[in-house]
Amino acid sequence: MFQNVRIERIGEAMKLLSRPEELILLSIWRLQDDAYCIPIRSQVSEITGEDWSLGSVYMPLERLTKKRLIGSFLSDKTPERGGRHKRIYFLTDDGKKALVRIREVESKMWDGIPVHTLETK
Amino acid sequence: MKKCCNSPSRSGNFILKYLAGRNDRNAVIGDIEEEYNAKILSVGLLKAKIWYWHLVTISAFSFIIERFYWRFMMSGNYLKVAFRNLFKYKVFSIINIAGLASGMACCILIGLWILDEMSYDNFHENGDRIFRISEHHLYSDSDLISPITPAPLASYLSENFPDIVETARVFKLGSMLFNYENKRFYENSIILADKSFFQVFSYKYLRKDSENPLSSPNSIVINNSLAEKYFGDNEALGEILKVDGIELTVTGITEDIPLNTEIQFRAVISWSYLDKFSWYDSTEWGSSNNETYVMLDKNSDIFKVENSIRGVIEDHVQGSKSELSLQPIKDIHLYSLTRADTWGAILYVYIFAIIGILIMLIACINSINLTTIRAISRTREIGIRKVTGAYRKQIVSQFLGESLLLSFLSMILAIIISIAVLPVFNEITHKNYYPGNIGNAKVLTILFLVTLCTGLLSGSYPSAYLSALKPDKILRGVTSTGMKKPYLKRVLVIFQFGISIVLIISTLTVYNQVKFMLNKDIGWDKENLVCIRIRGDVRDSYEILKEELLKFKKIKGVTASLYDPAVFIGNTTGIYWDGKNTNENLSVGFNLVDSDFLKTINSDIISGRSFSSDFASDSTNYFIINESLAGYIGKNDVVGSKFTLWQNKGIIIGVVKDFHFQSMRSEIKPCVLLKNIDFLEYIIIRIDPYDNESALKLIRNKWSEILPDYPLDFHFVNESFKSIYQNEVDMSKILRYFTILAVFIACLGLFGLVSFIGERKKKEIAIRKVFGGSVSSIIRLISGEFIFLIVISSLISSPVAYILAAKWLEDFAYKVESGLTFFYLAGLFLLLIAGFTVSFQIVKSANSNPIDSISRE
Numbered sequence: 016m017f018q019n020v021r022i023e024r025i026g027e028a029m030k031l032l033s034r035p036e037e038l039i040l041l042s043i044w045r046l047q048d049d050a051y052c053i054p055i056r057s058q059v060s061e062i063t064g065e066d067w068s069l070g071s072v073y074m075p076l077e078r079l080t081k082k083r084l085i086g087s088f089l090s091d092k093t094p095e096r097g098g099r100h101k102r103i104y105f106l107t108d109d110g111k112k113a114l115v116r117i118r119e120v121e122s123k124m125w126d127g128i129p130v131h132t133l134e135t136k
Numbered sequence: 137m138k139k140c141c142n143s144p145s146r147s148g149n150f151i152l153k154y155l156a157g158r159n160d161r162n163a164v165i166g167d168i169e170e171e172y173n174a175k176i177l178s179v180g181l182l183k184a185k186i187w188y189w190h191l192v193t194i195s196a197f198s199f200i201i202e203r204f205y206w207r208f209m210m211s212g213n214y215l216k217v218a219f220r221n222l223f224k225y226k227v228f229s230i231i232n233i234a235g236l237a238s239g240m241a242c243c244i245l246i247g248l249w250i251l252d253e254m255s256y257d258n259f260h261e262n263g264d265r266i267f268r269i270s271e272h273h274l275y276s277d278s279d280l281i282s283p284i285t286p287a288p289l290a291s292y293l294s295e296n297f298p299d300i301v302e303t304a305r306v307f308k309l310g311s312m313l314f315n316y317e318n319k320r321f322y323e324n325s326i327i328l329a330d331k332s333f334f335q336v337f338s339y340k341y342l343r344k345d346s347e348n349p350l351s352s353p354n355s356i357v358i359n360n361s362l363a364e365k366y367f368g369d370n371e372a373l374g375e376i377l378k379v380d381g382i383e384l385t386v387t388g389i390t391e392d393i394p395l396n397t398e399i400q401f402r403a404v405i406s407w408s409y410l411d412k413f414s415w416y417d418s419t420e421w422g423s424s425n426n427e428t429y430v431m432l433d434k435n436s437d438i439f440k441v442e443n444s445i446r447g448v449i450e451d452h453v454q455g456s457k458s459e460l461s462l463q464p465i466k467d468i469h470l471y472s473l474t475r476a477d478t479w480g481a482i483l484y485v486y487i488f489a490i491i492g493i494l495i496m497l498i499a500c501i502n503s504i505n506l507t508t509i510r511a512i513s514r515t516r517e518i519g520i521r522k523v524t525g526a527y528r529k530q531i532v533s534q535f536l537g538e539s540l541l542l543s544f545l546s547m548i549l550a551i552i553i554s555i556a557v558l559p560v561f562n563e564i565t566h567k568n569y570y571p572g573n574i575g576n577a578k579v580l581t582i583l584f585l586v587t588l589c590t591g592l593l594s595g596s597y598p599s600a601y602l603s604a605l606k607p608d609k610i611l612r613g614v615t616s617t618g619m620k621k622p623y624l625k626r627v628l629v630i631f632q633f634g635i636s637i638v639l640i641i642s643t644l645t646v647y648n649q650v651k652f653m654l655n656k657d658i659g660w661d662k663e664n665l666v667c668i669r670i671r672g673d674v675r676d677s678y679e680i681l682k683e684e685l686l687k688f689k690k691i692k693g694v695t696a697s698l699y700d701p702a703v704f705i706g707n708t709t710g711i712y713w714d715g716k717n718t719n720e721n722l723s724v725g726f727n728l729v730d731s732d733f734l735k736t737i738n739s740d741i742i743s744g745r746s747f748s749s750d751f752a753s754d755s756t757n758y759f760i761i762n763e764s765l766a767g768y769i770g771k772n773d774v775v776g777s778k779f780t781l782w783q784n785k786g787i788i789i790g791v792v793k794d795f796h797f798q799s800m801r802s803e804i805k806p807c808v809l810l811k812n813i814d815f816l817e818y819i820i821i822r823i824d825p826y827d828n829e830s831a832l833k834l835i836r837n838k839w840s841e842i843l844p845d846y847p848l849d850f851h852f853v854n855e856s857f858k859s860i861y862q863n864e865v866d867m868s869k870i871l872r873y874f875t876i877l878a879v880f881i882a883c884l885g886l887f888g889l890v891s892f893i894g895e896r897k898k899k900e901i902a903i904r905k906v907f908g909g910s911v912s913s914i915i916r917l918i919s920g921e922f923i924f925l926i927v928i929s930s931l932i933s934s935p936v937a938y939i940l941a942a943k944w945l946e947d948f949a950y951k952v953e954s955g956l957t958f959f960y961l962a963g964l965f966l967l968l969i970a971g972f973t974v975s976f977q978i979v980k981s982a983n984s985n986p987i988d989s990i991s992r993e
Contacts, residue, residue: 052167053174069171069191073164089163099166 032113036075038063040114043085043104051090051101052076076104084110144172144188151192210530217517218538225510231888232506233546235881236594239499240550240586242877245561246492247582248573253485256396256469260338262431267438267462269293269428271449274457275709275723278802283463284424287416289448290330293428297444299436304329304336305407306399307426313671313846315378316366322849323362326379327401328409328426336431337399342389345373349388353408357388362402379405381672381845382412395568398468415815421452422710429465438462456709457721484867491871494635495878496586501628502885503594507539508625509892511598518602519610531603539595540588547587564869597624629889629925632882633966634933639875640962641937642944645952646868649945652952653861659795660701661738664692664828665853666835667700668819677842678819684838690824690831693736696816698728701737702857704797704807711808712780713769724765725797725805726781728812734760734792736822744775744790747811757786758811763794765806781808799860800950820853879966883973886922890974893918894981902986914982919974926970930963937962 032040042058043050056072079085090101106114152165168191175184222229260266269289273280290303307328314323331350334341341349342360349357356377363372363386372386384405393401410416416425432441442462449458463471470482518531554561555571562569573579670678682694699705704725711724727733731747747760759779766774779788794804823831839848858865894901901914937959945951 051163053170056171057174069168099169100163101166102163 032117033075035071036079037117039072039075040079040084040106040110044106044111044114048103050104055104079110083107084113144169144185148188148192151196214534214537215541218541221510221514221538222542227891228506228510228888229542231884232503232542233549235499235502235884236543236546236590237549237553238877238881239496240547240583240590241553241557242495242874243492243586244550244554244574244579244583245557246488247579248569248576249565249567250485250489251576251578252396252567252569253470257398257465258396259394260465262336262338263466264464265432265434266336266465267430267432268465268468269430269445270461270463271424272459272461273707273723274459274721276721278723278805280707280723282424283427283468285426285428285460286421286424286449286452287418287426288421288452290428290430292448292452293430293445297441299433299441300430301433302332302336302431304332304429304431305426306333306429307407307410309405311669311849312380313378313849314362314366315381316375319366320847321365322847323402325400325402327399327404328407329404330407333404336429339393340391342391343373344388346387350404350406352385352387353406354382354384355387355406356384356403357390357405358386358403359390359392359401361392363389379403382409384409396469398465421449430462455721484863487867488870491639491874494639495874495881496590498632498635498878498881498885500590500593501632502881502888503539503542503590504597505625505628505885506888507535507542507594507598508601509889511535511602515602515605515610518605519607522607523611528603532599535599535602536592536595539598540591543587543591543594546590547583550583564866564873566866625889626925629886629922630929630932632885633926633929633970634936636875636879636882637930637933637962637966638937638940639871639878640965641934641941641958643868643871643875644958644962645941645944646864646871648952648958649948650861650864650868653800653864653948653950654858656796656800656950659739659793662702662854662857664823664825665701665737666821666823666832666850667853667856668821668839668848668850670696670817670819672846674843674846675816678813678816681819681838681842684842685821685835688831688834690827690834691821692824693732693822694819695732695736696730696813696819697733698812698815698817700818700853700856701727701797701820702853703799703860707805708782710782714778715769722768722806725807727797727807727809728815729809730813730816731811733809733820736820738822739795740793741790742793743773744788746790747809757784758789759786760790760792760809761788762792762804762807764804765808766791768806779808781810784810801948803949879969883969886970887973887977890918890922891977894977898981898984898989901981901984902989905986906990911982915978918978918981919971922970922974923967926963926967930959930966934959934963 038059039055042055042062046054046058052069052072055076056067056069059072060067076085080087084107085104086107087102087104090103092098092100149165152168168188172184172188175187257263268283269285270281270283271285273282287305290305293300294303305328309326309328311322311324312326314321329350331348333350334348341357344357346352349355356379358366358372358377366372366377367375372389375386376383377386378384390404410418417423432438442460445460445462448460450456470485521531521534551574554574558569558571561567678696682696685691685694704727706726707723708726709721709723711722729747734741734746741760742763744760747758759781761769761774761779769777771777774788774791777788779786792809796804797807798805821835823835835850836848839846897918901909901917904914904917941958
């Protein structure tokens with residue numbers, strides 16, 4: 016019973032996903048095992064061509080965690096980082112579903128629209 | 137990536153670590169470090185550093201905003217709301233603060249007094265080694281502890297007990313006539329002391345003419361104010377002062393000694409002064425006149441010393457039963473051995489500490505009740521606060537903070553009040569405090585603690601209660617449920633009035649006992665008796681003075697005796713009669729008198745005759761005894777039977793009706809009177825009751841005619857009679873003030889409660905009135921509960937009060953009955969006061985026009 020309730024809520028939450036959240040969610044999926052703050056930031060910066068600050072990565076990560084779309088764990092201490100942990104993020108089932116939904120909605124919205132018609136001269 | 141332990145900055149790390157309010161701050165810092173190192177590679181060290189410090193700065197800034205700014209804003213808001221409430225409910229605030237402030241002021245004064253009482257004789261350098269010898273007399277009918285010991289004891293102790301390194305005898309002379317050139321005054325607090333006096337006690341010399349000024353005979357050491365009084369700016373050392381006609385050389389000047397010592401003196405005269413008196417014998421173990429102080433060796437065992445000196449008196453005086461003990465000098469004031477010694481027994485310290493706590497409790501209860509009922513009307517505020525995200529902790533701290541604010545406001549007021557009433561307080565307690573005493577660190581610490589406790593105590597219930605309310609219920613308006621059964625409030629009110637009743641009954645008991653003792657038929661007439669101390673060569677002129685004075689109609693009688701008739705200080709066991717059990721060690725009071733003594737003080741002879749100047753042989757061989765002693769002798773007719781007092785063998789010529797010659801704490805003792813005109817100390821004159829003034833004028837004129845060298849120094853016997861009960865009189869006064877205060881504070885609280893209830897029941901009253909309820913039925917509606925509460929509290933507290941009163945009265949052989957009347961009176965009194973307090977508010981709400989209350993909806 017609880018399961019149903021949660022799915023319903025996540026459906027709602029998905030609607031409220033902001034663009035940065037969406038991008039970071041996707042980026043975590045892309046990075047898979049190495050998804051911690053630094054690579055996420057560089058990847059997103061690279062793709063969007065803008066310099067994302069650390070804070071602008073942390074905040075969506077926190078929000079996504081609250082919405083239970085992602086989870087995280089602390090990696091073992093590594094010598095390269097001066098003996099500090101990494102916090103590695105991964106997608107939960109809900110996160111994966113949310114990505115699928117977004118993809119579906121997106122493609123449905125783009126269906127039948129030729130991209131070249133949008134190009135301006 | 138190169139191996140990186142390239143930490144950007146230690147201090148920056150530290151700041152970040154502190155600011156990152158997350159539990160995985162290490163991971164965050166690790167991220168930042170990694171990024172920093174990446175930046176060094178891509179954009180260079182400088183830019184990386186700039187980036188890093190920019191990061192630190194902005195996070196610090198947001199941290200400050202989050203942690204401090206909003207907190208500050210909220211505190212500001214709390215403060216604003218607190219003051220708004222303070223001003224909005226003016227009556228409540230005034231009652232609350234006034235109650236707390238008067239309670240605290242009372243605590244300040246009591247604290248001041250207690251601290252002062254505890255500080256007596258704390259300043260002696262060797263204080264923990266100085267002891268006073270006290271003698272415990274064991275008589276067959278009673279026992280007596282006395283600090284007065286025989287003169288040879290001191291030298292005997294220092295010679296025979298190596299643990300006793302120093303002894304000092306102190307003989308309290310009372311007032312003496314000082315004469316220097318044309319200045320002639322009676323000065324009190326004059327003592328005689330051994331030359332070791334200033335070695336044992338830490339009183340400081342200002343100037344002295346030799347190493348030990350008291351060692352030379354006929355020397356006197358005076359304090360600074362006496363020196364200024366008699367010698368002005370001139371040097372006092374070496375001058376000759378006449379004291380009671382005897383010339384003494386000033387050999388030292390001391391500073392004015394502190395008030396908190398039991399050995400009060402303004403001048404110390406060397407011991408050899410006593411050699412001038414025929415009655416003084418420095419080797420006589422049988423009579424005691426002075427106090428003996430000893431200083432023990434540093435390492436000596438007090439109990440061992442005490443055990444070894446215990447029997448010294450018994451060894452020297454045949455047939456006496458007494459034990460010596462050591463009393464630490466610091467204990468003398470608080471645990472005085474003889475009742476007559478001083479006012480400030482430890483008992484009073486306890487009594488007033490308890491009273492202070494009780495009054496503070498009453499004030500706190502007021503505050504709790506008032507804050508709670510006032511807070512009820514603030515439930516909406518709490519609801520909104522909770523809805524907008526306040527934690528329970530925040531609500532609790534808001535209300536605690538408010539009550540702390542209130543109690544600190546009261547504290548300021550309390551300090552002002554206590555400074556204002558200080559003169560009155562000084563008068564009652566015979567102390568000399570000035571406002572600066574309140575600034576004493578100890579007093580302020582106590583005050584601060586009391587304030588803190590008061591604030592927390594009075595804020596605890598309201599905050600606990602209010603913070604637990606559910607916001608949805610509050611905002612839907614279902615709040616009144618919480619106060620439907622105000623058990624706690626009732627209990628608190630009962631407690632308050634219970635304390636008030638106990639205090640009222642105690643006050644009534646003490647007051648009645650004092651009145652009883654001062655007005656009891658004491659077997660003689662203490663009114664209109666003038667008493668003049670005989671000093672120097674006044675004794676020689678006594679007969680002439682008597683003869684001259686008796687010529688006047690306004691002088692009803694002239695006599696003299698060894699003691700002031702109000703208190704025969706002397707007790708003796710040196711009596712014998714035929715058939716007396718020799719093992720019996722009966723202590724009797726005695727007095728040496730002139731022939732008209734009994735006639736002058738108006739006591740009745742029940743058999744035999746009084747002394748008479750017609751019988752030449754009356755002197756020393758004839759005795760008059762009191763009924764009580766006659767009872768001990770036991771014969772049917774004791775008149776004419778043989779009797780021995782000390783070495784005087786004679787017969788009993790009369791029996792006098794029992795009269796009070798000592799405090800009413802004990803039963804009237806056996807007493808013997810003996811005619812002996814050589815040892816008279818007081819002239820006693822009965823004057824015309826209708827014209828005291830002109831009779832005194834006559835005495836004054838005759839006195840200065842016959843004895844021009846001595847200014848007339850007299851007192852009324854009823855004054856010295858009153859002074860026996862000075863403790864009780866003072867206690868009665870102080871209790872009265874405190875009781876009034878307690879009742880006042882309790883009534884303040886009651887007033888607040890009633891006005892609140894009147895306010896809450898406004899609509900109920902209006903509706904009742906609309907449906908024809910009479911004014912009286914409405915008055916009953918509101919006041920019924922309070923009458924009930926007061927009756928309950930008097931039922932509970934009466935037994936407590938009864939036990940306390942009985943306990944206090946136990947000390948008196950002659951006492952008032954603490955009958956039920958008191959309890960009715962106390963209950964009734966409180967009902968009346970409380971009724972008067974609430975009536976104003978009740979009548980106001982009962983008489984209000986219903987339209988005003990109902991039409992508002």
